[in-house]
Amino acid sequence: MVDHHTGSAVIRGIPHDVFDSRSLPNHARFEAWRATVLPLFESHLEHPPQEGFSARVDGFKLRRMVICVAEFSGQRYLRRRGHRADEGADPLLIQLYLSGGYVGHNGYRTVRVGPGDISLLDLGYSLETRAERSRALSFIVPREAMFSFLPPEHAQIGSVIPARSAVGRILSHHLLCVWNALHGASADEDEHITQTVLGAVAGAFAGYGTGESQVLESHLLDAICAYIERNLSAENLTPAHLCRKFACSRARLYRLFRPLGGVAAFVRQARLKRCFQELTEPRAIRPSVIEVAMRWGFTSQSHFSRLFRANFGITPSEAIEQAQAQRRARTGSARPAYSPHSTFHYWLSQL
Incomplete structure (x- = not known):
């Protein structure tokens, strides 16, 4: 929680937190990250980077939305239909990729995202992506909140607004302005900020590419x-x-x-x-x-x-061996000193 002092008055800020895997031992970093994002999807590290895995999330929790900037090593993300980790729901995920990108599918739509592109993913459908090392501004929104602005029949899952388009440049500028303003925003502005974001996203994605x-x-x-x-x-x-x-x-x-x-x-x-x-x-x-x-x-x-x-x-046998090794690592008797359920894990599971 952030408090801003103005003279004798104290203005309550929007809840803010940072997760940084570099504060953990090397062997614990990926599992901590995996636990953090599990309410959204499973994370798989297929090819550990030579420089070691790293991930950092800087974010804010509004009443109806989580907004964060995440930096992470390349990995695969998977969400099967029916994935509801920790009783979480199936939110929508709006992302502006500041660097890096990914390729994959959401439902039956192929999705390819590069720097500056803005994607709209529906986690009520299956998701599988392979991301390179990236930095992204993400807005995680309950579907009922988004669909009160953008009826589902007017939104196409897996839509991507290109960085080079006028709409992409306008929405990108808008979302970055929101992110910068959050650091000095008061909790009383929470709902107005949410409506500003949802209105802009709905306007940009409404019927985008769908006659x-x-x-x-x-x-x-x-x-x-x-x-x-x-x-x-x-x-x-x-x-x-x-x-x-x-x-x-x-x-x-x-x-x-x-x-x-x-x-x-x-x-x-x-x-x-x-x-x-x-x-x-x-x-x-x-x-x-x-x-x-x-x-x-x-x-x-x-x-x-x-x-x-x-x-x-990998071969089928290697896939079996890797899955067994990951389960042993998660259920072994030696437990890490950190809590695997970070603040972000809690925020995401409460959406």
């Missing part, structure tokens, strides 16, 4: 992707079957899936992710790699292993 025909195409793509996800073990997930099921032409189907790499690539990617999830989740009796592969449509273990390694950077 009526695009909305219809988006709904069809969502329906087809959801059907594929529910039927990944079926043998007939072919373009011909999907065209019959959804009464669309092959040309239209291919056009819908072009941003996702094509129909076959999307099905293969979804099956690989399901295999990764099954291989790395804790089980009393673990099925073999080939059993998991065959259950999700792969008939050759060598071919499956090559695809798995090309997609995740």
